[in-house]
Amino acid sequence: MQYPEPYVTSFDFRPRTRVVFGAGEFARLGEIARELGGTRCLVVADPGIVKAGYAPEAVRSLKARRMTVHEFHEFEPNPTSAMAEAGGAYATPFGIDLIVAVGGGSSLDCAKAVNFLLSNGGKMRDYWGYGKASRPMLPMIAVPTTAGTGSEAQTSATLIDSETGARMSCGDGKGSFRVAILDPKLTASQPAALAAAAGYDALSHAVETLVTTRHTALSECFSRSAWRLISSAFERMVRNPEDLEARGAMLLGAHFGGLAIENSNLGAAHACAFPLIDKFGLAHGAAVATVLAQVVDWNSEVARERYSELFDGDLPGRLRELAEMAGLPVNLRDAGIPEEALPRLAEEAAKQWTGKFNPQPFHAAAALEIYRSAY
Ligand SMILES: [Fe+2]
Structure with a gap:
């Protein structure tokens, strides 16, 4: 084999x-x-x-x-x-x-x-x-x-x-x-909207770390565990913020996601999210939600098989569904980003450190393509 x-x-x-x-x-x-x-x-x-x-x-x-x-x-x-x-x-x-x-x-x-x-x-x-x-x-x-x-x-x-x-x-x-x-x-006292945004960010860490150019057999253990815990508990937590068991799974999943980042770094979704946070004040989780599904789509050319280890079906569709369920913006228009800002944002995205570890070579033109399809 x-x-x-x-x-x-x-x-x-x-x-x-x-x-x-x-x-x-x-x-x-x-x-x-x-x-x-x-x-x-x-x-x-x-x-x-x-x-x-x-x-x-x-x-x-x-x-x-x-x-x-x-x-x-x-x-x-x-x-x-x-x-x-x-x-x-x-x-x-x-x-x-x-x-x-x-x-x-x-x-x-x-x-x-x-x-x-x-x-x-x-x-x-x-x-x-x-x-x-x-x-x-x-x-x-x-x-x-x-x-x-x-x-x-x-x-x-x-x-x-x-x-x-x-x-x-x-x-x-x-x-x-x-x-x-x-x-x-x-974590149970955290307002539901903030918990949803933070939880979606943790979910994105599982997705991004699984496919970076730095991922290893070890880092993917953490990525997979993070995905398993978060994807199963996220909806439960959003629907019932008092659910302590779901909160526990989220907290542990987020920890594994952090370990995955420490051992694999992040990719284009975070590179695209940072300028939205810095220039337009979007919350971290909301910024990630506007671009994550698009990045997965765009990376699928080289990472389809690895993504399929997470979800048997349309992963970008699933990610959008979860973001919507959590009340997060699923495109840049809903997030209030003006369309004419996209080229400038793409220049900024290309400078972000995490983009270097994306499985597809990531640069300003790629960022603009992702932003356009996420608009
Ligand atoms: Fe993040």
């Missing part, structure tokens, strides 16, 4: 993050932080998480184990390098020895960024790229409250460069989360 190419593609994988999964496991935060040797903790959580009561709960859990706790909340969705640097400057005098990130992708990204500054000093630009930290980094615990980015499984932080507005990715294997506490109860 002949094995297809990915089975000989080399990889170097070591699980970096201990995963603690289950409803109610958040209560163990203090105990787990102690195990990691934390004494002076920094809790990084966006203001919404403070309001939802999760940040105060984290602080209580840590203080109950006699840890000193400082908190950083001054950042917004899609955090900038300046916000991370303000967090670094705030926390440096405290001699932090453990970082706890509670929240969605923004909180987790911000925590990763602050870790570079607390452990290695300098500015965020010093860490743009991968593996730029020379000194050991602080241990971190992630408590995701959304099932979407799977950021807790990824070593890179995505920030916006405050000076240029460019999307910068700063990553280092030393800065991975030591522990991820995946507690579906924490």
Whole structure:
């Protein structure tokens, strides 16, 4: 029997993050932080998480184990390098020895960024790229409250460069989360529309990572598991946001999706989505929903067989159906994008890092073709 190419593609994988999964496991935060040797903790959580009561709960859990706790909340969705640097400057005098990130992708990204500054000093630009930290980094615990980015499984932080507005990715294997506490109860309070957008993003990670030029026999285990969990739970979660079992499957699926990204990267759908987010303020999941089915269609020429491992039938049709069911825009017109903006957006899409890993060569002309068919 002949094995297809990915089975000989080399990889170097070591699980970096201990995963603690289950409803109610958040209560163990203090105990787990102690195990990691934390004494002076920094809790990084966006203001919404403070309001939802999760940040105060984290602080209580840590203080109950006699840890000193400082908190950083001054950042917004899609955090900038300046916000991370303000967090670094705030926390440096405290001699932090453990970082706890509670929240969605923004909180987790911000925590990763602050870790570079607390452990290695300098500015965020010093860490743009991968593996730029020379000194050991602080241990971190992630408590995701959304099932979407799977950021807790990824070593890179995505920030916006405050000076240029460019999307910068700063990553280092030393800065991975030591522990991820995946507690579906924490995702249940998320408004249904936000949960649907985040969940669709997680679904797109399963689809994109399965076919990149970087995928391996290992990464596809994560892509497939992510698809299986998310595609079966997504509709249930959208129809009944209180369904804790569906929430659990989504959270775990999003985590596997994050592991798939860490080991395979993303493709043209994210490259096409980023300019829609940056230039027109679309939410990440909504932006992905407008282009994902088109990208799958466009990639099918070279990836049809791999896609068929996910869904026996019309995958682009299925993806559109799921987006519609979740109330997400399925084309750029519905998303409010003016048609005359497409060529400029295509130029921007071609510059995105993730496009380099798409199975079909991706460039501005390809992006324009995808945008046009997604209009
Ligand atoms: Fe995404």
